[in-house]
Amino acid sequence: MTAKHFLAKQIALITMGAALLPVSVSAAESDADTWALEEIIVTAQKRQEGLQDIGQSVQAITAEGMDKAGLTDISRLELIGAGISYGTYGNDAKIAIRGTNSNNTYGDNASVVGLFVDGVYKPRASQQTRAFYDVERLEVLKGPQGTLYGRNTFGGAINLHTNRPDLEEQSGELEVTAARFGVVRTEGVLNIPVSDTFALRVAGLTERSDGWIENSAGKDLGIDDNVSLRVSALWQPSENLEVLARVSSAEEKGTFVGLFSTAGICRPVTANGLTDLYGEFLDCQNPRNGAGLSEVSYATQGFYDIEYDYVENGDLTEDNVTIEVNWDLDGMAFKSISSYTDFKMDAAGDIDYSGQPFSRGSATDYAESWTQEFTLVSTDDGALQWTAGMYFSHDETQYGYYQYSHTAHDNNRIQVPDDNGVLHTVQSGTPIVDTTTVYGSRYAEELRTETDVFGVFGQVEYSLTDEFRVIAGLRYNSEDKEAVGGSSNYSGLPDFEKFVTFVPPSPTAPLAGSPTDLYVFNYSSGVDRVFPEKKYTDTTWRFGLEYDINEEMMAYVSGSTGFLSGALSHNGNITDPQESESWELGLKSRFWDDRLQVNLAAYHTEYTNLLTSIQTEIPGGGVTTTSVNGGDIEADGFEIELLVLPIEGMQIAFNAAWVDAEYGKFGSSNPYQLQNGVVNNFVNLAGERAPFTPEFSFNLSALYDIELGDYGVLTPSIQVAYSDDYSNHGFNLPNTPGGVQDSYSKTDFRLTWISPEESFAIEAFIENIEDEEVTARSTTGGNDRLQTTPLYPQNYGLKLKYSF
Numbered sequence: 172m173t174a175k176h177f178l179a180k181q182i183a184l185i186t187m188g189a190a191l192l193p194v195s196v197s198a199a200e201s202d203a204d205t206w207a208l209e210e211i212i213v214t215a216q217k218r219q220e221g222l223q224d225i226g227q228s229v230q231a232i233t234a235e236g237m238d239k240a241g242l243t244d245i246s247r248l249e250l251i252g253a254g255i256s257y258g259t260y261g262n263d264a265k266i267a268i269r270g271t272n273s274n275n276t277y278g279d280n281a282s283v284v285g286l287f288v289d290g291v292y293k294p295r296a297s298q299q300t301r302a303f304y305d306v307e308r309l310e311v312l313k314g315p316q317g318t319l320y321g322r323n324t325f326g327g328a329i330n331l332h333t334n335r336p337d338l339e340e341q342s343g344e345l346e347v348t349a350a351r352f353g354v355v356r357t358e359g360v361l362n363i364p365v366s367d368t369f370a371l372r373v374a375g376l377t378e379r380s381d382g383w384i385e386n387s388a389g390k391d392l393g394i395d396d397n398v399s400l401r402v403s404a405l406w407q408p409s410e411n412l413e414v415l416a417r418v419s420s421a422e423e424k425g426t427f428v429g430l431f432s433t434a435g436i437c438r439p440v441t442a443n444g445l446t447d448l449y450g451e452f453l454d455c456q457n458p459r460n461g462a463g464l465s466e467v468s469y470a471t472q473g474f475y476d477i478e479y480d481y482v483e484n485g486d487l488t489e490d491n492v493t494i495e496v497n498w499d500l501d502g503m504a505f506k507s508i509s510s511y512t513d514f515k516m517d518a519a520g521d522i523d524y525s526g527q528p529f530s531r532g533s534a535t536d537y538a539e540s541w542t543q544e545f546t547l548v549s550t551d552d553g554a555l556q557w558t559a560g561m562y563f564s565h566d567e568t569q570y571g572y573y574q575y576s577h578t579a580h581d582n583n584r585i586q587v588p589d590d591n592g593v594l595h596t597v598q599s600g601t602p603i604v605d606t607t608t609v610y611g612s613r614y615a616e617e618l619r620t621e622t623d624v625f626g627v628f629g630q631v632e633y634s635l636t637d638e639f640r641v642i643a644g645l646r647y648n649s650e651d652k653e654a655v656g657g658s659s660n661y662s663g664l665p666d667f668e669k670f671v672t673f674v675p676p677s678p679t680a681p682l683a684g685s686p687t688d689l690y691v692f693n694y695s696s697g698v699d700r701v702f703p704e705k706k707y708t709d710t711t712w713r714f715g716l717e718y719d720i721n722e723e724m725m726a727y728v729s730g731s732t733g734f735l736s737g738a739l740s741h742n743g744n745i746t747d748p749q750e751s752e753s754w755e756l757g758l759k760s761r762f763w764d765d766r767l768q769v770n771l772a773a774y775h776t777e778y779t780n781l782l783t784s785i786q787t788e789i790p791g792g793g794v795t796t797t798s799v800n801g802g803d804i805e806a807d808g809f810e811i812e813l814l815v816l817p818i819e820g821m822q823i824a825f826n827a828a829w830v831d832a833e834y835g836k837f838g839s840s841n842p843y844q845l846q847n848g849v850v851n852n853f854v855n856l857a858g859e860r861a862p863f864t865p866e867f868s869f870n871l872s873a874l875y876d877i878e879l880g881d882y883g884v885l886t887p888s889i890q891v892a893y894s895d896d897y898s899n900h901g902f903n904l905p906n907t908p909g910g911v912q913d914s915y916s917k918t919d920f921r922l923t924w925i926s927p928e929e930s931f932a933i934e935a936f937i938e939n940i941e942d943e944e945v946t947a948r949s950t951t952g953g954n955d956r957l958q959t960t961p962l963y964p965q966n967y968g969l970k971l972k973y974s975f
Contacts, residue, residue: 255268481521
């Protein structure tokens with residue numbers, strides 16, 4: 172069935188009333204006989220507006236909607252709306268929207284989608300997976316957002332807003348969830364109005380689990396050991412002035428789902444065993460050094476099964492202080508957001524990916540950020556509405572990668588010729604010949620970057636008539652980057668005596684843990700260091716027209732641009748910024764006394780100067796990646812959203828996206844030894860579909876409140892997410908086994924009971940009823956290992972909530 176036929180079928184189903192999106196809609200009574208869809212207030216344009224009044228694609232979900240959808244972290248982002256997908260690689264979030272994706276987020280590279288928590292930008296992709304507790308609402312802005320949000324909103328922006336303290340009454344909530352894999356998640360909230368002008372709100376989260384990747388040789392992966400705390404204070408000395416301070420801290424000490432991946436999968440090879448992009452045969456053995464010859468066969472492992480002898484607990488902390496000042500002036504409102512964040516992540520893991528005691532690797536990601544934003548927005552009812560602001564930030568980041576082997580292996584691999592008679596080493600797993608601790612295969616790299624960002628922006632909206640409005644915006648961005656870094660020379664000597672020094676423990680000491688602890692970088696010396704620096708400037712714009720066809724319907728056209736800052740590398744390489752330009756035509760409408768909502772959007776987006784990666788083999792079997800500008804993508808798409816309340820107590824909605832996204836001029840380095848039997852290091856990807864972008868996807872769900880009188884309310888709900896097949900390899904390389912995610916659907920069912928006074932609730936749930944095995948991302952690593960990371964499997968559990 173083609174995507175168009177499938178879409179036609181689903182629209183037919185909608186007309187019969189059988190589809191729904193898990194967006195917060197409520198049957199709030201406007202009078203005794205009617206009910207209506209809830210109006211969600213968002214701040215997507217730096218001012219409070221109704222979601223249906225914004226002439227651009229924004230999908231929002233309130234705390235109630237998130238609760239009903241089981242949305243407790245960013246990994247279930249696909250439930251917010253079709254056309255959005257989530258992947259992960261190591262601890263980094265990989266978000267894809269409308270044909271663009273966050274392929275490379277290591278080093279100085281950033282996500283294509285900016286994440287903002289209470290207005291504060293998170294510069295590292297590994298920061299995008301937390302803070303999802305005591306949430307007020309979540310907004311997803313589709314398309315470039317360069318004008319109001321600035322850097323690194325190349326493909327879109329996500330706004331997460333947490334709850335503010337309430338001055339009116341004391342309240343609290345305790346929620347406990349017990350789920351599969353020994354998950355126990357506890358979330359607590361206490362709101363305390365200290366006086367008429369001052370209130371405190373304390374929110375905390377703990378999460379423990381046994382892990383969901385089963386390891387036959389050591390600790391399981393995916394173990395949760397997380398604690399988060401947020402204290403908010405609101406001071407409102409007068410009706411037009413308030414100061415809101417938030418202090419938060421998060422700590423994660425469980426086991427990450429692999430350093431860079433979890434399982435390996437079969438890779439394409441020639442008849443004589445050389446890896447070839449177009450190889451006709453499959454090799455399903457682990458090719459890594461020290462992994463043995465046939466001890467680990469990926470073809471016999473389960474989707475969630477591994478065999479790692481070394482699993483290190485992760486070490487992630489994030490502390491934040493944010494102060495927000497809101498001051499209502501005569502005809503305008505002033506906002507100041509000042510923030511400081513200290514983020515540290517150290518992840519270590521088995522990089523021979525086997526039960527053999529051979530090699531270890533680790534990665535660090537540190538970020539210390541200071542941000543300041545000032546905005547002024549008009550608040551009168553005049554024909555001219557405007558927004559103006561300035562933004563400053565200073566980021567100090569450090570990314571590092573470290574590895575070593577601690578036993579000796581037999582590296583006498585066989586050599587065979589390619590089609591031109593050139594000899595190549597067959598990449599096959601090698602056996603360990605001596606288990607005595609001997610530190611070898613040493614490699615380390617680090618990059619420390621300081622980034623100063625300045626932006627000044629403005630946007631105006633002018634009503635030419637009561638029905639017709641024109642919108643224009645402009646932003647100037649300046650970004651200064653200075654870096655210092657480098658890598659070891661891989662000489663094999665005990666002491667490199669240059670930029671990197673390897674410091675092994677004494678011979679009598681036990682085997683060292685994380686490789687991070689064994690390397691010292693001499694930043695005070697100029698030897699073997701690189702000093703890349705670059706000043707980037709960019710001007711982004713937005714233009715829009717909005718026309719109220721009638722009181723129930725608005726048509727709009729919107730154009731916008733975005734950019735993704737260039738990146739500096741540990742080898743001195745510097746890339747240019749990536750740029751995007753998008754045009755969107757849309758319709759927003761509500762009918763049937765606000766019980767039916769129909770939103771349509773069609774868009775064309777061009778992404779230019781995109782980054783690709785050059786992979787260089789590290790002696791000993793590793794791979795280091797360098798980013799270079801590589802080409803472009805054009806994406807055309809159509810999206811539809813319907814929400815309906817057919818009868819009182821029932822909520823129905825549907826959301827679907829069709830995307831045609833293809834590479835234009837684009838290429839990548841060949842991650843394998845050969846291409847069609849000969850050496851060819853360039854892969855031309857022009858015409859290939861963009862990765863992580865299904866041609867067609869949809870969400871549908873439905874719920875019905877069954878009134879039980881004195882016994883409360885019982886609500887059954889169901890939600891389904893469907894996706895066409897798509898490439899989950901970083902560059903959609905052709906003939907990549909396991910690099911294509913087949914089409915799938917995930918169905919969730921929930922049954923919730925709420926007491927008559929709404930103080931107590933019980934929910935039983937099952938997620939991914941089909942138990943679909945979905946791969947988050949695949950890539951090619953050292954020794955040409957094709958490797959993947961899965962998304963969460965089927966889950967089920969019970970949730971209890973008490974409110975007071």
